[in-house]
Amino acid sequence: MKDNEITSFDKELNKFLQSKCLIPGGLGLWEIYFRKICTAWGEISGEIRPQHIIFSADNGCNMEGYVGYNYEVTQKQSRNMLLGRSSATQFCNFNNIPYEVVDVGIASDDGIGVNRKVAKGTKNILNHPAMTEDEFNSAFQAGYERVEHYVKQGINLFSFGEMGLGNTTTSACVLSALTGADPSETVGPGSWPNKPDLMKRKIDFVRAVLDKHKANIVSESEPDRVRKIVAHVGGFDIAAILGAMLACVDFEKPFVIDGFITAVSAACAVHMNDRVKDYALPSHNSREKGTELVLVEVGITQDMVPIQAQMSMGEGTGAILMVQMLKTTQHMFVNVGTFADLMKL
Template sequence: MLYDETLAAIVPPDETAMEAAWKRWDSIAKPLRSLGKLEEMVVRLAGIYRTDRVSLGKKALIPMCADNGVVAEGVTQTGQEVTAIVAENFLHEKSSVAIMCRETGTDIFPVDVGMVTDTAIETHKVAYGTKNLRVEPAMTREEAIATIETGIRKVQELKAAGYGIIATGEMGIGNTTTSSAIAAVLLPAEVETVTGKGAGLTSAGLQTKIDVIKEAIAKHQPDPKDPLDVLAKVGGFDIAGLVGVYLGCAANHLPAVVDGFISGVAALVAVRLNPLVQGYLIPSHVSKEPAGHMIMDALRISPLLTCDMCLGEGTGAVAVLPVIELGLSVYTCMSTFDDIEIDAYQPLN
């Protein structure tokens, strides 16, 4: 099974390459470690690529698109028809992230893993939306694995096509509800602490959302020691697809750029399935959603950007790509102390 094979194929990033990258940084004619997280990111990339000669190659964004049966409970401001509209807009540069992709030279590959509407985007639909998690488990364990494998295959396809870095995104009305449910179980944390207003709920709507999540967790008893059980019972197909992207990136030695809250929750599921995935995560921003910082802390990554964003789609992940490229340009192109024949900076105690 591809799922099991992928989990078994993941190894840690290469420490020797990371040490060589730090040595290169420290030889560059500038104050030591003065580019902070930009230096850390290049070193992280060296470990992922298993070489200190770091090159990103082509850039891709994979937005996983799916609908969630829980919207029947009034946990969202908009209806499921919006999922399909935005998903198709990915193809026509009419969505926020599609415009950002155009401006950053990032190719976008939206995938339908469970929308209730058929559209023009690439389709690997497991079902027409998940079940209403307040009433029954969102999906079966088998459906969760099948969706994860879709994400893995997409990464394999893009690597074969020359893509060297994968940004993660999603589209699915109701997915802050599913993400909050997963976060509450896996962190663990009180539902009130990890649940926000999403795309714009009233205070009364937020309370409904919290109540629905609490009821679902109490009814289905997802096992925090079994991330796949949590994903299947209270998650969504879009999240499952992103779990596959993270696992696929780790197994194929590609960096996966974490977007915001929903993308971060998917990363948390992937890391709980195999802790070595953590070494392949590239942070982008910290979401304005209540659990944004909590997810980052749980993943042991620190955001490069703090923009108070909570749009989703992969907007934060795409926004950080030029920042990473700037750091990489300095790493690759700048003169060393030896080149310009001056004494190197020395570490100070």
Template sequence: MPDFLPSLDSLAAQQAAQRLDRLTKPPGSLGRLERLAVELAAIQGQALPQVSPPAMLVFAADHGVAAEGVSAFPAEVTAQMVANFAAGGAAINVFARQHGAHLEVIDVGVATPLPEGTADSPRLVDERVRLGTANMLHEDAMSRDEALAAMVAGRRAAERAAAAGCRSLIVGEMGIANTTASSALLAALTGASVEGLVGPGTGLDAAGLAHKRDVIERTLAARRPDPADPLEALARVGGLEIAAMAGAFLGGATHRLPLIVDGFIATVAALVACRLRPSLRDYLLFGHRSREPGHEGALAALEARPLVDFELRLGEGTGAALAFPLLDSACRLLVEMATFDDIGIDPAP
């Protein structure tokens, strides 16, 4: 983990705000888009920020708690979806091509063998810490050292993105049963009731939801994660890809990259990272509001207002990718729109 994060640049923010007020429009008439432009300037330390090209980092890992039947899909789907990402066939691949993004799929803990040929994909990075987490109902999901190792893998991915010239970071995930781990982790960190956090994930019915809640409640009673020690909570009831996302957020912030947070699982990862480094919150932009009920609690814990609400619950970074054009528009507004001086008009009444 970084020892400190750079502070927001108040001068760059002031310069961006002043330019916005000189553009050929009534002051403040573009609402949140203008505030977003100022926020981006403060994060990047540039009065004229730039978020293109983005990096899209998808972290994949399995969860031992899947053995309790908490997902509508078997654990083997994680490896199958990693192969789909590597081949370019998933939703996030579509958005990566649309936005000219640098896309990596980082295996930090896929438990089953990847389909033949997947490892040859240039998109796939092997950072496997262990073969999935343990079944957290019966033992800690991982050790503190393994949680830290996954965070370091996430930070390395952010470092690669910065070295490749990327100007913003979209972080996504894939892991069967990771809504179970995220719900347990969110309940542990916030004290919220499990009942209000648990959603259908990949498509559970009412009986499946009740079972999922029961597994999480029994897990929390058995593991007793300490909310004052976010790394311990992460190790006891979290996931390897959740840890890696937390590390990627922290790593991206050290390079002043705007961090576009995806849905429920990514927001829980961001909450873990903020509990470790509270100043990270300044770098987080929340892409969308997921249909997963726990996302509302995670957003509230971070006092976050997402940019869009398309009723998504896919993951992969797709909601953040859909929000990316808003950031790009905010930057282009500052750079490309004429000022009153440019067209020889005095806006004063």
């Protein structure tokens, strides 16, 4: 919408809310997010039609044993999610939120879920760029096209999750490269035990990766710099979520960020298109160390994050809980009675 249309819509939204039998501002963040969702849509509606998308991919640093656990866990857990047996998919099933698993780079011969496999995992970023430019474009486009597919079906709110051993490491690399933050500020335990010796090993790994690629991730164009960063030190999941989030902006559909990995994707998206901030909704404050830093990049401060639960499951667990709360509050704002109705009683 143009600026004058936004102003006109804001007036309409204010009048709508002022008519309701509610204490002004009494519902805090939920009113802020109701306004944000309606403004993104350009209409006042209480019907949220959600879709949760989980992007799965393996990372070369994990497959070569530099970080994390057996990389085959990505394959097994992705199959587990298809069967509805993971925490995220249980949340989806209980709350009637449709979901899908998109394979953008699982190290398996067959495609798992929606097959958009770019390669059987990225290369080890300690020694090589994670992916080629063509591979980045393929992963990015896979994410973009999944959103486009669901927009055509009437979906109006997206949430994103991910699955891939080693992706907190790649996300820390991307965040440090994007912002210049020292790895000690961006590296958290991920699925590792939170022990000083293991953390030091992970921080040293990220520092070595950044040093290896620093000459190749510079550009005068910020969108081009982001592409280079993700292609050199990121993962297929990050590239796909980045594409999906930018598609949400193009199709004017709000989306919910999950934890650290999806927040890093959102920060990359903001650096490519500042309008992403108008569509991005936080869900929870992940216990990963770089979470607060990365959310600030998206224009989100800690007091704007509704769920403070020290979660770090991934898959979109926090995002799904947020979608259910948004569905509840969106329905309420549209259907709650007015002061005029109240005075007739």
